[in-house]
Amino acid sequence: MKNSRTLPLRLPHPALLLLVVWMAALAGAQADSPLEKSMQQMKKAYKDLGAGLDKPLESNKDTYLSLAETIKSSALTARDLVPELAGKLPPDQKAAMVKSYRESMDDLVGAIDALIKNIQNAKWDEARKDLSLLKSDMKDGHREFRRED
Numbered sequence: 001m002k003n004s005r006t007l008p009l010r011l012p013h014p015a016l017l018l019l020v021v022w023m024a025a026l027a028g029a030q031a032d033s034p035l036e037k038s039m040q041q042m043k044k045a046y047k048d049l050g051a052g053l054d055k056p057l058e059s060n061k062d063t064y065l066s067l068a069e070t071i072k073s074s075a076l077t078a079r080d081l082v083p084e085l086a087g088k089l090p091p092d093q094k095a096a097m098v099k100s101y102r103e104s105m106d107d108l109v110g111a112i113d114a115l116i117k118n119i120q121n122a123k124w125d126e127a128r129k130d131l132s133l134l135k136s137d138m139k140d141g142h143r144e145f146r147r148e149d
């Protein structure tokens with residue numbers, strides 16, 4: 001009782017304050033970067049399109065096209081961002097990595113354009129091949145530019 005009279009504002013226990021600060025720092029460290037967010041968007045549209053093209057229907061063409069357009073716009077956004085790995089390099093190496101990353105993303109966008117054309121022409125076998133190509137581009141890109149967790 002004596003304490004509450006001398007201390008008008010009762011502060012939380014220091015250990016509790018520390019815990020809150022620590023949890024906030026942890027949440028910040030794990031937040032997705034803008035590049036990760038674009039990649040996640042690509043992944044979702046890629047998965048949905050893959051499922052659709054398993055048993056494609058002409059009547060669903062517009063849905064497939066809009067998924068492919070989502071993959072493309074996410075790839076274009078990702079293209080102009082900088083991989084976290086590059087940010088950790090000295091400036092000259094960073095510039096070289098960003099250049100090479102952008103070239104790879106441009107190749108990816110080219111592959112997505114081919115995919116869009118094949119969907120427009122209802123060439124489903126070709127479109128499925130394009131999707132496999134995107135997957136191998138993804139694996140190569142991740143091997144080269146993604147940090148190891």
Ligand code: HEM
Binds near residue numbers: 147
């Ligand atoms: C359809 C193709 C692709 C898909 C679906 C995809 C998907 C993803 C996903 C889901 C992540 C987040 C991983 C995580 O949260 O741990 C990611 C991260 C990443 N991806 Fe991709 N990716 C694709 C193509 C590429 C390509 C072609 C490149 C490089 C040229 C690339 C470079 C990266 C990098 C650098 C990261 C780490 C993010 C960062 O450094 O901030 N990805 N990708």
